[in-house]
Amino acid sequence: MRGNQACDILLTMKETSWEVSANEYHQLVGREGSYYHQHVIFPRLLKVMALTRFSSVLELGCGQGVFSRVMPEGLTYFGLDASSSLIDYAKLLKPEGGSHYYKVQDVCQKFLLNKTNFTHGVILLALQNMASLEGVMINMAAHLKPGGQAFIVVNHPILRVPQYSSWHVEGPIQYRKLKAYMSRLKIPIDMAPGSPHKAQQTWSFHVPLSDYSRVFKQTGFYIEQIDEWISDKTSVGKNAARENTSRKEFPLFMAFTLKKV
Numbered sequence: 001m002r003g004n005q006a007c008d009i010l011l012t013m014k015e016t017s018w019e020v021s022a023n024e025y026h027q028l029v030g031r032e033g034s035y036y037h038q039h040v041i042f043p044r045l046l047k048v049m050a051l052t053r054f055s056s057v058l059e060l061g062c063g064q065g066v067f068s069r070v071m072p073e074g075l076t077y078f079g080l081d082a083s084s085s086l087i088d089y090a091k092l093l094k095p096e097g098g099s100h101y102y103k104v105q106d107v108c109q110k111f112l113l114n115k116t117n118f119t120h121g122v123i124l125l126a127l128q129n130m131a132s133l134e135g136v137m138i139n140m141a142a143h144l145k146p147g148g149q150a151f152i153v154v155n156h157p158i159l160r161v162p163q164y165s166s167w168h169v170e171g172p173i174q175y176r177k178l179k180a181y182m183s184r185l186k187i188p189i190d191m192a193p194g195s196p197h198k199a200q201q202t203w204s205f206h207v208p209l210s211d212y213s214r215v216f217k218q219t220g221f222y223i224e225q226i227d228e229w230i231s232d233k234t235s236v237g238k239n240a241a242r243e244n245t246s247r248k249e250f251p252l253f254m255a256f257t258l259k260k261v
Contacts, residue, residue, distance in 0.1 A: 017082030018129070021191040021200040026064050026089050033066045039232050041124070041153060041253065042070050048227070048257060049120055049151055051075060058118040058143050060107040060136060061126025065090030068100055078113065080105040108135040117145035123152045128204050137219035141260055150221060150258040156228065157212065159250050162187045162204045174246040182208050212256070221258040229253040
């Protein structure tokens, strides 16, 4: 196994869930989602998913269920997450009248869910926080119908590697600097930097693009499309030109559209 891949399976559900920072995450995301949820991710994701009231959606790593609250009404939705507090928030904010269900579950491990013919699966900005890419994708494949689609949005795996990529400026040019890419990396993330309270640590798992492609194929998916989504923000002031240029050139997110073979 390359990089830290062999170590990843040693992390427990408790260590990799966002239970330690559930309250802070909920305050950040809220009922309607963060800025990038609302302005970049949701509009593009809903367009490519083309959901109808006849669709059924399985979301792995659903957090406090923010995506379930922007989907069309009437469809069936199951959201699974390792954090019991985030699932409690999801249930509290559950849309009225919908067939929405939420469950505490480590989605890296095999789980029992009677429904195995979902039309759509989604993992929204959560796959990079899960210890076993292989385990997650095996579970996704096990619960989608043949020909079903999976939609996965991650922080850009080339340009946004926590602690290994950063912005740099040389005169009028702003660019990304990358210290590592091909190795799988297990990166500790302090969710409350500078806080006098006990550190709230979660984990980010960097996976190179070729590994994503290989695992998708091995677990029964082929890639229909890859999209790269840039920020829609605009800078003002003396550095606006270089910031706006780099913002257009270096996307924040990568979105995979997969189909189950």
